[in-house]
Amino acid sequence: MIDINQIVRPNILTLNPYTSARDAHTGREGVFLDANENPYGTLNRYPDPYQRKLKQKLAILKGVAQENIFIGNGSDEVIDLAFRIFCNPGEDKVLTFSPTYGMYSVSAAINNIELINLPLATNFQINMDELSPYLNDSSIKLIFICSPNNPTGNLIYSADIELILNQFEGIVILDEAYIDFANRDSLIGLLQSHNNLIVMQTFSKAWGLAAARLGTAYSSEEIIAIYNRVKPPYNVSAINQQAAIDALDNIKNYKEKLALIKTEKERLITKLKTIHRIKTIYPSDANFLLIEVTDANRLYKDLVAKKIIIRNRDKQIANCLRISIGTAEENEKLINALRTYA
Ligand SMILES: Cc1ncc(COP(=O)(O)O)c(C=O)c1O
Structure with missing residues (x-):
């Protein structure tokens, strides 16, 4: 002690x-x-x-x-x-x-x-x-x-x-x-x-x-x-x-939302894997994902223009972005926006 x-x-x-x-x-x-x-x-x-x-x-x-x-x-x-x-x-x-x-x-x-x-x-x-x-x-x-x-x-x-x-x-x-x-x-x-x-x-x-x-x-x-x-x-x-x-x-609500977020995280990972511009999806034990892309600053700005706000972490880790897990609908909007990213 x-x-x-x-x-x-x-x-x-x-x-x-x-x-x-x-x-x-x-x-x-x-x-x-x-x-x-x-x-x-x-x-x-x-x-x-x-x-x-x-x-x-x-x-x-x-x-x-x-x-x-x-x-x-x-x-x-x-x-x-x-x-x-x-x-x-x-x-x-x-x-x-x-x-x-x-x-x-x-x-x-x-x-x-x-x-x-x-x-x-x-x-x-x-x-x-x-x-x-x-x-x-x-x-x-x-x-x-x-x-x-x-x-x-x-x-x-x-x-x-x-x-x-x-x-x-x-x-x-x-x-x-x-x-x-x-x-x-x-x-x-x-x-x-x-x-x-x-x-x-x-x-x-x-x-x-x-x-x-x-x-x-x-x-x-x-x-x-x-x-x-x-x-x-x-x-x-x-x-x-x-x-x-x-x-x-209301522990029931806490557990339900936690399970929802965890399921959504797995679903988002599966979808992000199909977007070839994403170079790395880091393993996550949190309610967010860190991804590495070819040009984080550009992608960040493109998404903001589409009113989808993620966190640009390029200054901390080169070309990395942090994505919080949203609702199924929010995550879908993100995926659709990313599909148009060339
Ligand atoms: C690691 C970590 N600790 C603490 C906090 C802040 O928590 P609070 O909202 O309780 O101030 C955050 C918020 O993003 C965080 O990422």
Whole structure:
């Protein structure tokens, strides 16, 4: 076990957190004249700062205790708070593997933290030999691993993630935003043996709640407690908490949509294989496909002209485009447009 306090910024360790009215009195019965709320309306009261009802349901689903869950205003808040909790601006470093999700580097830049970007190998896996010397560098506070990785779509080998966890004495942030679509279970079970692991998931993808901005972090009780001290008091609105509760109460819908997206992905792959201008369709454990074409910039513009918007990833991986799996109808429109591409 790692002494987490050794990694936390000194000013965070000594922080006197804000105490909200809902912290000072947690009971729900009575006349509430404590938070300068408006007594009229339906959204007039501040939400539960710790989202207890939501966490209760999530804890059962994920097989963890409520004390191991943090809910942020999207995963982006979870990422930003990690920088603010663990990284001294202008001094510390973080490490990730490129190409990957763009917010790690943006958040690093916002927080004035140097980002070490190690390129993934040609199979989009971590080059462990190249990483090895960095694992003993105490100025590196966070390692971000995105699995399944965006935009490449592949899972990172579990053995490599475990090796990193066993050797690195900082915080490992495993971003599992797309794990529901994968052919491997979440590595959330590793929390039992590693108190420096943060597993990030989100309601934005498989749960279909991107507009509600709900990112989750699963970690050791000590790390979650620090997150709770640093977060804005009411970081998840009551409407958004309820949206997640409703989704969790309708697991049938979640499973149906997940199955639909997976079937559509296979159908799309089969059709894309018939389009000879597509050179490579990379294997995907996510709800998107990365494809390599002869001229990504041209194809991207052609599709935009036809009002079909995909993501141009040419700058990250030469001549590559990322396609989110849509409905059968949307995917059909894409295929028809691609058939006319000469
Ligand atoms: C790998 C990865 N993590 C996190 C996110 C963002 O999740 P959220 O909507 O919860 O901020 C994305 C969004 O595209 C993503 O690709």
